[in-house]
Amino acid sequence: MENFIEKANIFIAPQRLWIFFDEFNTTENIGLIKEIICERTLLGKSLPNNIVLLGACNPSRMQVNLNDDANNDRNKVGLSIDRYEMHNVTTNNRLLYTVVPIPETMIEHIWDFGFLTPSAERRYIETIIGQCKNNLTDDRSWYKTVVTLICESQDFIRRIEDVSSVSLRDVVRYRQLYDWFYTSIEHRSTAIEWSPLSVQVRAASLASLLCYYFRLYPAQRKQE
Known part of the structure; x- marks a missing residue:
C-alpha cells in the first residue's frame, strides 16, 4: 500500500x-x-x-x-x-x-449487485463468444447454436451443483479453449480437406467437454 x-x-x-x-x-x-x-x-x-x-x-x-x-x-x-x-x-x-x-x-458503503438474469447472462455470453478467433460469428446460425449450448450448460451445472458453481469465467475459459483447439485442429489437419464449419464443430465440442462435461459426477449425470 x-x-x-x-x-x-x-x-x-x-x-x-x-x-x-x-x-x-x-x-x-x-x-x-x-x-x-x-x-x-x-x-x-x-x-x-x-x-x-x-x-x-x-x-x-x-x-x-x-x-x-x-x-x-x-x-x-x-x-x-x-x-x-x-x-x-x-x-x-x-x-x-x-x-x-x-x-x-x-x-453502509456496500452496494449489492445481485446476480445476472438469464437474458443478461446470454448477452454477456454472446459478447464473449463473439470475440472468438477464426470468424465464428460469420455463420450466424452456428454462432447462435454455440451460445445456446453454453447457456444450457451453465444452467444445467447450476441445477445439479450450486448457483455459484459456474460464472462468466467459465465462458472466457471456453473461448480460450475454443481458439486453441481450432488452431490446433487446423494446423494438424493440413492433409485433410475439412470445411471451416467442420473445424468449428470439433473445436466447440472439445471446449464443451473440458469446460462442462468432464466435471459431471457421478457418471449418471453425464447421461442427462
Whole structure:
C-alpha cells in the first residue's frame, strides 16, 4: 500500500490512482482495509486525495444439498437480503467459502449487485463468444447454436451443483479453449480437406467437454 501512496504523490492533477480490493472479506485483516476505505488513512496517516478506493466482497453462502432447489431466494448469488445477517456468520463447516464479518461502518458503503438474469447472462455470453478467433460469428446460425449450448450448460451445472458453481469465467475459459483447439485442429489437419464449419464443430465440442462435461459426477449425470 505504501508503494501506491508514493505513486499517487507523484501524479499530477487531475490524475487519480484507482485501487481495487478484491474479495476483501476473505482476510482476517479486514479491520485495516476498513480503515483504508472508510477512514482514508493507513495506520493513522491520511491517504492522498487522488487515491480512489473500490472493493468487492463475497456473500456468506451456505452449502446446499444437490437435491435442494438451488434457485430459491436464499441461495441466489449476492449479499443476504438482510444485510446485517452476514454478521451472524461464524466458523461453520457448511460455508461454501471462508468469509469474515464485515464491519458495520463498511456495510453502509456496500452496494449489492445481485446476480445476472438469464437474458443478461446470454448477452454477456454472446459478447464473449463473439470475440472468438477464426470468424465464428460469420455463420450466424452456428454462432447462435454455440451460445445456446453454453447457456444450457451453465444452467444445467447450476441445477445439479450450486448457483455459484459456474460464472462468466467459465465462458472466457471456453473461448480460450475454443481458439486453441481450432488452431490446433487446423494446423494438424493440413492433409485433410475439412470445411471451416467442420473445424468449428470439433473445436466447440472439445471446449464443451473440458469446460462442462468432464466435471459431471457421478457418471449418471453425464447421461442427462
